[in-house]
Amino acid sequence: MPRVDIYWWRKYQARKRGRELLLGAQKLLRMHRDILEPRQVNGLKGLCADLSLALAENRPHLIVELSGKLEKELARAFPERSGSGWRENIEVLLVAAIVAMAIRSFFIQPFKIPTGSMQPTLYGLYPVENYNPRTPFPQRVADTLFLGKWPTDQHAPLLRGALNYLGWLIFGTWPGDGKCIMRGDHIFVDRFTYHFRRPQRGDVIVFETNEVKDLPESYRNKFYIKRLIGIGGDKIQINPPHVLVNGSILDSRPAFRRIYSCQNGYNGYVIPDFPPAKYFRTPADVYTVPPDEFFVLGDNSRSSLDGRFWGSFPRRSLIGRAIVVYWPFSERFGLIN
Structure with a gap:
């Protein structure tokens, strides 16, 4: 029976989680950097750059460490507020409505x-x-x-x-x-x-x-x-x-x-x-x-x-x-x- 490499699977999961976290952090920075303090922007940009380098060099332990730091920094910069899920859903619905109205007005x-x-x-x-x-x-x-x-x-x-x-x-x-x-x-x-x-x-x-x-x-x-x-x-x-x-x-x-x-x-x-x-x-x-x-x-x-x-x-x-x-x-x- 073939032996399963548990360590390889953990490295794969770490890289996957790191890539997803990096993309999410970069998206949040693009959308909300105008409401953040300069030190928060610089801190997040620095962690994103370090995580991107660790992913490129395929260093699993460093990826896990930087992912944890980036998560904590994101939590401080964007604290969860009550009703945030509703706001996101409303934003999605508004965008969908605007797209539908544009299609109806100009195309079909x-x-x-x-x-x-x-x-x-x-x-x-x-x-x-x-x-x-x-x-x-x-x-x-x-x-x-x-x-x-x-x-x-x-x-x-x-x-x-x-x-x-x-x-x-x-x-x-x-x-x-x-x-x-x-x-x-x-x-x-x-x-x-x-x-x-x-x-x-x-x-x-x-x-x-x-x-x-x-x-x-x-x-x-x-x-x-x-x-x-x-x-x-x-x-x-x-x-x-x-x-x-x-x-x-x-x-x-x-x-x-x-x-x-x-x-x-x-x-x-x-x-x-x-x-x-x-x-x-x-x-x-x-x-x-x-x-x-x-x-x-x-x-x-x-x-x-x-x-x-x-x-x-x-x-x-x-x-x-x-x-x-x-x-x-x-x-x-x-x-x-």
């Missing part, structure tokens, strides 16, 4: 799709027919995990009548008792990329509605998500099921071909009869996008309050590009195209 921001204007590319709220509160427990768990459905969310009364349904859904509101009918897709929006390149036709973008001139006041101060169709100077026409930009059918992305196919839930781009679109009454109507503005449409053209009704919006209202569906784990999970 989460959003939730509230309406069905981008279906079937992205899902928002939609009615659930024949809801059965006695759904088996395993199915309820699976629906929650993979489809984002919660049994307690599905108890708003459904309205009858095609006109009411169409009118309310177009304007992004579902009447009832004000409670959720079904959770929409949760997405991440890239706020960073557009600082370095211009938005491209076909991008799915998020923008604020504050400066949309022809949008009713009750729909201001909101975030909309639509597909970018035109940029400043473009001439837009809708000839169902196609959208034309500068006289040519826009098909720069596979997404447009899916929409034009009128299959798998897509219906192409339409000119709505009720309520009438302000800027597109016939296929011959042309809308010219003002300079430094964007024109957008929803993929679910039959139920989308978009540029057909209120024109374009200024570049400064742009939030960013929708890139990923991160919840629920459905067939739409992953990159948005």
Whole structure:
């Protein structure tokens, strides 16, 4: 049976403890040297230098001796106070909150799709027919995990009548008792990329509605998500099921071909009869996008309050590009195209 070298293990532990103590002492000095007296700073710096040399020369006995002295000096310089653990935890939480806010403000921001204007590319709220509160427990768990459905969310009364349904859904509101009918897709929006390149036709973008001139006041101060169709100077026409930009059918992305196919839930781009679109009454109507503005449409053209009704919006209202569906784990999970 091999013999264990106890002395070697003790030397290893001494070196490990010495290195950790040295790193901790150097960190404390960098953070708090402004509140220490000069003699304390010099004493700690001297012990750190001696311990660093002993570690470099691999002198275990000296490492143990200097580690003990450094610990005592640190205890005198930084006496333990009541609540110090709480303060450290609060500092960590504050730093984490600042980092999270910075990421949210400048890089990636989460959003939730509230309406069905981008279906079937992205899902928002939609009615659930024949809801059965006695759904088996395993199915309820699976629906929650993979489809984002919660049994307690599905108890708003459904309205009858095609006109009411169409009118309310177009304007992004579902009447009832004000409670959720079904959770929409949760997405991440890239706020960073557009600082370095211009938005491209076909991008799915998020923008604020504050400066949309022809949008009713009750729909201001909101975030909309639509597909970018035109940029400043473009001439837009809708000839169902196609959208034309500068006289040519826009098909720069596979997404447009899916929409034009009128299959798998897509219906192409339409000119709505009720309520009438302000800027597109016939296929011959042309809308010219003002300079430094964007024109957008929803993929679910039959139920989308978009540029057909209120024109374009200024570049400064742009939030960013929708890139990923991160919840629920459905067939739409992953990159948005």
